[in-house]
Amino acid sequence: MNRAILNGMLLLLVAFMAAGCSNLNKKSTAGGASVEDRGISSGEMSDIDAARSQGVGDGTGAGASELNDPNSPLSVRVIYFDYDSSNIREDFQSVVEAHAAYLAAHPETTITLEGHADERGSREYNLALGERRALAVRRQLVLLGATAGQIRTVSLGEERPVAEGHDEQSYALNRRAEISYQ
Amino acid sequence: MKLLITLILSLCACVASAQTGGPLTIRITQGVEGALPIAVVPFEYAGPPLPQDIAQVISTDLTRSGRFRTMDREDLPARPADVAQVNFKDWRTVGMDNLVIGRITATADGGYLVEFRLLDVFTGKQLAGFQIPSHVSNLRLTAHHISDIIFKTLLNIDGAFSTRIAYVTVDRKDAKNSTYRLMIADADGYDSKTILESPQPLMSPAWSPDGNRLAYVSFEDRNSAIYVQDVRSGQREKVVSGIGINSSPAFAPDGSRLAVTRSLEGNPDIYVVDIASKQQRRLTSHEAIDTEAAWAPDGSAIVFTSDRGGGPQIYQVSPNGGDAKRVTFNLGNYNSRASYSPDGRHLVMVNGGSGFRIVTLDLKTGVSRTLTGSSLDESPSFAPNGSMIIYATMGARGTELAAVSIDGTVKQRLALQQGQVREPAWGPFRK
Numbered sequence: 001m002n003r004a005i006l007n008g009m010l011l012l013l014v015a016f017m018a019a020g021c022s023n024l025n026k027k028s029t030a031g032g033a034s035v036e037d038r039g040i041s042s043g044e045m046s047d048i049d050a051a052r053s054q055g056v057g058d059g060t061g062a063g064a065s066e067l068n069d070p071n072s073p074l075s076v077r078v079i080y081f082d083y084d085s086s087n088i089r090e091d092f093q094s095v096v097e098a099h100a101a102y103l104a105a106h107p108e109t110t111i112t113l114e115g116h117a118d119e120r121g122s123r124e125y126n127l128a129l130g131e132r133r134a135l136a137v138r139r140q141l142v143l144l145g146a147t148a149g150q151i152r153t154v155s156l157g158e159e160r161p162v163a164e165g166h167d168e169q170s171y172a173l174n175r176r177a178e179i180s181y182q
Numbered sequence: 183m184k185l186l187i188t189l190i191l192s193l194c195a196c197v198a199s200a201q202t203g204g205p206l207t208i209r210i211t212q213g214v215e216g217a218l219p220i221a222v223v224p225f226e227y228a229g230p231p232l233p234q235d236i237a238q239v240i241s242t243d244l245t246r247s248g249r250f251r252t253m254d255r256e257d258l259p260a261r262p263a264d265v266a267q268v269n270f271k272d273w274r275t276v277g278m279d280n281l282v283i284g285r286i287t288a289t290a291d292g293g294y295l296v297e298f299r300l301l302d303v304f305t306g307k308q309l310a311g312f313q314i315p316s317h318v319s320n321l322r323l324t325a326h327h328i329s330d331i332i333f334k335t336l337l338n339i340d341g342a343f344s345t346r347i348a349y350v351t352v353d354r355k356d357a358k359n360s361t362y363r364l365m366i367a368d369a370d371g372y373d374s375k376t377i378l379e380s381p382q383p384l385m386s387p388a389w390s391p392d393g394n395r396l397a398y399v400s401f402e403d404r405n406s407a408i409y410v411q412d413v414r415s416g417q418r419e420k421v422v423s424g425i426g427i428n429s430s431p432a433f434a435p436d437g438s439r440l441a442v443t444r445s446l447e448g449n450p451d452i453y454v455v456d457i458a459s460k461q462q463r464r465l466t467s468h469e470a471i472d473t474e475a476a477w478a479p480d481g482s483a484i485v486f487t488s489d490r491g492g493g494p495q496i497y498q499v500s501p502n503g504g505d506a507k508r509v510t511f512n513l514g515n516y517n518s519r520a521s522y523s524p525d526g527r528h529l530v531m532v533n534g535g536s537g538f539r540i541v542t543l544d545l546k547t548g549v550s551r552t553l554t555g556s557s558l559d560e561s562p563s564f565a566p567n568g569s570m571i572i573y574a575t576m577g578a579r580g581t582e583l584a585a586v587s588i589d590g591t592v593k594q595r596l597a598l599q600q601g602q603v604r605e606p607a608w609g610p611f612r613k
Contacts, residue, residue: 084493122519122532122560123385123605124430124443125487125494127406128450128471131427135448154405155427159383162357166558166576 066102067181073098079137081175083118086132088140096137099179100144107147113137114178115155116162118171127157137177218336219277220244221253225284225298226263232286232321236296239325240282243343243370244332247569248592253278265299265308273303280309280336282328293317296324300332310335322372342565345369346609347572348387348396349583352602363601364398366413369565369608371583371596377413386605390433393610397421397431397440408442410457422455422462432475432484434501441465441475441484441501452486454501465503476521477501485509485529487518496520496531510543513550517541519561523568528588530562530571540573542588553590563608572596572606 067074076095079088088096103109115134117126134153142148163170222241244250259272263285273281284298293315300310310331316324323344330341346366354360362384367374378384382401389396390410397410406429411418422428426445433440440455444462452465452475466472470490477484481501488497491508493515499506509529510517516534523530523542533541533550537557543550553571558581562573565585570592572585577595580602585594596603 119558121494121516121534121538122474122487124474125471125518127385127427127429128443128445128473131445131450132471156383156401157385159385159401160357160360164354 074102077179079133079177079179080172081133081177083171083175084129086129086136088136096140097144100141100146103141103147103150104145107150110150110152110182112152112154112180112182114160114180115153116160116174116176116178117158118174119158119161119166120171123157123159127155127159130155130157133175133177137179217249217251218279219251219253220280220282220332220336221258221273221276221278222282223258223261223263223284224255225286225296227286229288232294233318234321234325236286236321236325236328237282237284239322239370240329240332243326243329243341246370246594247333247343248587248594249333249337265301268301268306270301270303270306278303280332282332284328289315294321296321296328298328300335322368326368326370339569340567340611342369342567342569342608342611344612345566346393346612347371347563347583347606348389348609349606350384350387350604352604354602364396366396366609377411377416378418386430387607388431388433389607389609391435391437391610393612395433395437396607397433399429399431408440410440421457421460422453426450427473430474432477434477435479435481441477441486443473443475452484452499463503465499465501466506468506472497474519478522479524479526485520485522487520494518496529509545513541513543521562521564523564523588524566525568530564532560532562540571540586542571551590553586553588554584559584561605563606565608566611572608574604574606 066072069075073095079092079095082089103111113134115130115132117129131153134155138148138151138153141151158174161174163173222237224237241252245252253276257276259276260269262268262283268281268283281301281303282298283301284296287295289295294317296314296316298312299308301307302309312331314324314327326344329343333339333341333343347369348364348366351363351365352360362380362382363376364378364384364387365374365376380400380402385399387396387398394414395410395412397408399406400409403423406427407423408421408428408431409418410421421440422442422444424446427450428442428444430443431440438457440457442453442455443450444453449469449471451467451472453462454465455462465484466486468488468490470488472486472488474487475484483498484501485496485498487494488506494517495508496510496517497506498509514533514535518532520529520531527545529543529545531541531543533539533552538559539552540554540559540562541550541552554573554575556575558576560574562571564571568588570585570587572583574581575584581604583596583603583606585596586592
């Protein structure tokens with residue numbers, strides 16, 4: 001990817017974000033939507049940031065950052081939980097370890113951990129369960145070398161399901177903590 | 183801050199005028215045996231058509247309560263407007279116990295005078311009769327007031343037909359894009375208005391005791407925060423925010439304080455917040471989850487959900503602090519979101535087992551009663567007269583609202599035309 005195209009992309013991104021913001025001001029009463037909600041993932045953003053810091057892109061985009069290497073455990077950004085549990089499952093240990101190592105090696109990097117619950121039971125109690133999941137991941141990350149200041153946690157309870165079904169398959173997808181890099 | 187409020191106000195006004203979504207439709211799914219037979223005669227009126235059919239609204243109200251059996255209009259043996267025109271024998275013949283007649287007249291100031299009489303068919307006596315000044319935009323409310331009077335006269339229970347409900351609706355486009363709306367509607371689902379719209383989740387609406395304000399949780403700042411909004415003006419204020427959870431607001435009976443959930447130190451506890459001064463006092467202090475506070479109507483106690491015993495159960499604490507004592511025993515391993523009946527005698531809560539149901543608990547006798555039988559029932563809220571409980575349940579197209587009488591004999595569904603409807607909160611009596 002040459003510099004002109006990269007610059008063009010950056011311009012587009014800025015324009016998109018600006019459009020998103022003005023759009024928000026017009027429409028929203030509660031305001032405050034973030035970039036993610038306008039359809040740009042944090043992954044794309046760090047991709048461009050990484051490319052810019054290197055001065056050139058390598059033409060594939062994917063190799064620009066280890067965060068975006070699909071073969072790295074760092075590419076896994078969602079940790080799933082068992083019912084009524086905030087224990088980090090065996091199959092997600094390596095993912096948490098990889099993110100902890102990355103955060104330890106990049107002390108300027110910050111992340112948000114979003115905790116979620118499935119729809120069963122009362123909403124406010126599920127908000128607390130979502131927080132418990134986000135905090136469990138944070139505790140593990142800090143134990144493994146990240147600093148607490150790098151990690152912001154937020155719970156959305158059952159308010160932002162990924163899967164809409166009312167079955168165990170959907171519930172399993174909704175009981176999660178999402179990692180997003182800033 | 184002032185600018186922000188002005189901005190929000192203008193945006194709210196914009197939203198209110200552009201609100202979408204039809205009224206809730208109500209379906210009686212189960213009625214009570216021995217309902218009182220009553221006939222509501224169309225009110226006499228000469229003039230250009232009115233936007234509301236008052237007699238129809240009254241008739242629907244009474245039917246919806248499950249306590250009355252109303253007569254279809256085409257079956258009415260006569261359509262009197264004055265007592266002198268009533269032949270009581272006609273009404274006894276068709277099995278009616280009571281009869282409602284009335285008249286609407288336009289007044290010089292552009293309003294209306296609604297006159298009605300409630301008659302006992304057997305004695306021929308008038309049981310109630312009122313003249314109520316109304317306005318074109320108020321005719322539905324006037325009809326609900328008349329229903330309240332009929333209910334009180336015949337059953338000696340304050341009617342809750344003229345009350346309102348608040349609830350949250352969600353229009354989901356995809357996993358990342360949804361529109362959340364905080365709505366208010368009449369208790370029969372009509373006249374719904376959007377009072378707040380957001381791309382981020384809205385939760386847990388709670389009425390102030392005077393019905394003028396709503397407290398709720400909004401995620402517009404990328405985290406939960408508690409707002410209090412004036413229902414009429416739309417003016418709102420952020421009352422509790424900061425790191426961690428800020429949620430589950432419940433007005434104290436005096437309206438000056440909120441019981442809330444905060445997780446400042448990494449786990450949720452109950453705090454009491456003075457709305458004017460924002461001063462906060464911590465009420466519980468336990469490493470478990472403490473949330474979903476609700477006040478006793480006399481302000482003497484607060485119940486809340488805690489999993490300090492392993493799973494979620496209901497506990498009670500004095501609003502002045504002190505030890506919490508467990509309230510729910512032998513009711514399974516999941517009890518949450520409890521609130522008091524208006525007389526303070528019962529709790530209603532979500533009880534989990536093979537599914538999640540609405541259960542009441544008599545605090546005096548310890549007797550519990552399972553009122554619903556679906557699998558995902560939640561967010562129960564008592565009517566201010568204590569006769570019904572509104573709650574959210576899973577319908578064919580997602581969550582919808584339902585109501586059940588406290589003895590479980592009358593059931594209704596309130597389905598919105600579009601979107602998901604959740605977290606109903608039944609407002610207080612209107613002054």
